[in-house]
Amino acid sequence: MDGLLKVPEVVINIASFLPTTDYLSFQQVNKQVHDSVLQGENDSKYWSLKLTRMGLQMVRSHDTEDSKLLNDNDNEDPIAIFEVYKSFTSQESKKIFAKFYHCYNSFAKKLYNNNLANFFPNSYSNDPLKQIKTLNFIKRYNLSNRNDLKTYSKIDTNFNILREIFINSVLKEMELNYQSNDLVTVARFIKVLLVSNEENNAIEFFKSKADLPPSLTVLPSNDELFLREQPQRGEDSKSTDIINPETLDKLLDPLRDFLNEKIKLADILFQEEFPVILQLVESFIQDVLLDILSNILSNYSGFLKSNDKDSKANYECLPQLYFTFIKKFGTELNDSVNAGSTFRKVAHEFLDLYLEPFVVNYLNQTTRVFESLISSQLVNYDIQFQDKEREQNEKIYNSLKDQTDTTSTNNNDSSNSHSTTIISATTPEAEPKLKTPPQSVHSTNNISDDKLDFLSSFTKIFKFSNNENQKLKQQLQLAYNLNLISNNLQNIKSLISLDLCYKILHETSEKTDEIYRFHTMENLLPLIKLRCQEIFKILITQLNKNHVKPAFEKAIMLLQKYNPNELEQIEIKFDSLSPGNSRVEPLVQFTELINIGDIILQMISIFYKNELIPKKIIDKNKDFLNDVIQSKKNFETSIDDFVAEGLNIGINKLMDEISFVFKTLQLPDDYNPPPPSTNSPIRDIKPTKCAIRVVELLSNHCFLLTGATDKGTIDVYQQEIGERFFNEIVKHLKKSFISTEGAIWLICDLNYFYDFIANKLKQKNVVPYFVGLKSIGQLYIISGKDSKELGKLISDLGKFNGIFTQEEIYEFVQRRSDWVRVRKDVEKVMYGLGIRDCCIM
């Protein structure tokens, strides 16, 4: 046996498995072991290993400061010793371990022997915190025994039993103190639990005190919760509530108060030790709020259904819920020491995190809901408009029928008193009409005024109709048709309702704001922008498809149908120069439509600039290919096209009317007066009635667009009128006969036209045409005796500003009343048989 101890390896190996006391004994087994084997380095190794197992750190040498620490005082405080000795050098390992041994070995021994009574010294008895700390250190100290596994295990097993008993008694004490409302003591025990790494028990305890009374989560009935009639958007602005805010407050306030109470409790129990309140808030959101939210959403769906509304529009109440939640369970939470200074921000983030899927659902649903809302309003307007029109048409017919009845009974009157009877009979008929239809008095007035206007001229027809019943019926039908046209024309401008467009735009703005309110949820920002873009596109598409496009189409159809001559032929004989007749009505009405269209475009542009750009919903620099901009452009183009088409038709009608005036008002004597005689007065030199009327027509139409649309369109429109008017004059001239005496009046008229074009219309491009016309006028003032020079003159194209071809000028000169007489001379000059040729011969 002794031989074994002579082998150092064996001795060291044995020593390494020995508990402390045994090792010390073994060291002294003989001199050799004591002096040469378990000495110095090998001895230090043993102690160092123990210290290392306890979690101390071995260092080569201490910093100069620390080296003095190792004193000879054996009375180390067990609670503090692990703080005092954190590192060691191998030389001092034995001494340091001795200090730990001194502190803890008695506890270890008690545990080893399972002697648990009076385990802690008396001084610890009222301080569970000291006790638990001691326990924690005992466990750590026991780690030094791990080279002797048997001892270690036995101590550890018993330690665990002791600890469990200890924790249980702590929990029991906590409960008792909580019951007796001694929260300070409870807080002390909580700290014990936290020190003992028993957070779960602490949290469990807290949670058990934070159970929500089930009564708080009972939802009010649908009728209490949801507002039956949503306040009119736009009028009572701001309020977009769907849920009765008072009821919602009544539901959520107690929940908020409950949370605030728990925040207070957590602050007392945990202070800033452990962020238990964040856990509580998170699970509150998950378990309570999400439930409430889902239930409200599904209840709202049911509510909508029971009210015959779209049950799939239930997420419309989400914004109100979301922001109320944020307010109640974010902003309105109390400060929490436990959760720290960022508490409310964190709570907000929790809410965002858990509500995000709901917001996404809302974002996905609301564009569809918005589309059907807009669409239904536009379609309803159209239906109402058609109903109103039908109603008016019936009224017109009935009222006209009444007129003919009156006329028939008054057949025998002279035509003069006849017409007055009819007119006076019309007036009382117009009276009740003012009251019956549920529309604005203004528009009714217009219609009845027009009706009166029309009827007064209409009655004059009867002068020719010889009181025959059959004819009266035909006249009635004609009157009805004509009056319908005029009525429908009046209605053109109400085809588009600016009020409705404004309302819809306002709703779009509100919807955009509503969606954009979620922009603080950064995850959702791309989706939010996308949805806002969609809302804008829906606005444009719906406005175009269901309102503007049909309106323009109908207006253009009416324009096309309108035949001014039909009306003129009747009216011309009575009151041809009355200013009321100097307008092509549909063009005037259509211009109003253009004006409205322009206003709508402007409103959309303003909306785009003020809402979408500043909110960065769209970046006009980056997104120029974006379909939002595209659809905006398409809308503008589509209106432009309608405007162009309508104006083109309008100009056609205007030219028809001008042509008609030329044909009917230009008397043959105007430019070819009979030779002066004693009886015929000499006319003053001034424009003819016809020219005055034509210019009146022009000036009534040329400036209709001013202020209604952009300058480019106005220029095109005015130039087109100018050019086509020029062509009308040319046509007219080619049909007139002009004598040398009459030429003065032609020149007067041409000057008058030129004056209008150059000084009123001010379209430079068309002025040269009218300069050319002035030169043409001079062809006629030349005396027939100067026929040869006349020939020279018409060969000089420069004279006519290059506007006309030789052939045209030749055509013009043929309109001279003395053409037969001068022709020979003129042609001689023109075709090279002039004076000079004659000389050569």
Added chain:
Amino acid sequence: MSSEDYGYDYDLLFKIVLIGDSGVGKSNLLSRFTKNEFNMDSKSTIGVEFATRTLEIDGKRIKAQIWDTAGQERYRAITSAYYRGAVGALIVYDISKSSSYENCNHWLSELRENADDNVAVGLIGNKSDLAHLRAVPTEESKTFAQENQLLFTETSALNSENVDKAFEELINTIYQKVSKHQMDLADSGVTGNANGASAPNGPTISLTPTPNENKKNSGNNCC
């Protein structure tokens, strides 16, 4: 048959032509006289423009029908048409532009060639407001006017100076001639138009009903 029934607002109607170089201010003289307007940047007249103003002389309402012609008209046939039937003419030049004064001779001979022998003529030196730029001495023009039996006034259409006076003098002269001539016509019994002495309230448009046109073809008698 009162004159109102037929819209006559005058007893006599005089045709007066404004001639002279382009840019001397004919149109502005006319607009100053008839409308009391002046247009700083008026464009040159194209063709011919008409304006009227009624004056009262000896209790008679005289309507002056003034033809404002383009200064650069090249065709004799056209100018001849302008002069036809004119009883008065104003030859206008610009006192700050001697060429426009020198051309007055040309205008005068054109007038003499085309218009009635009895036509009353006034010489107008316009733009008298441009005294600091004067290029034509008043005395010279006065002498020229006397030699050719023309009335003479310097005017400014810009500040209205002498405008009314120039027109009124011309119209007065015409009126004197007409009164004398109508007496002659009444004596001889020749009435070429509707407004002989027998109908003193009727309108008159010309001094002599048949202008001497026979003389004018003299230049082209080749064939």
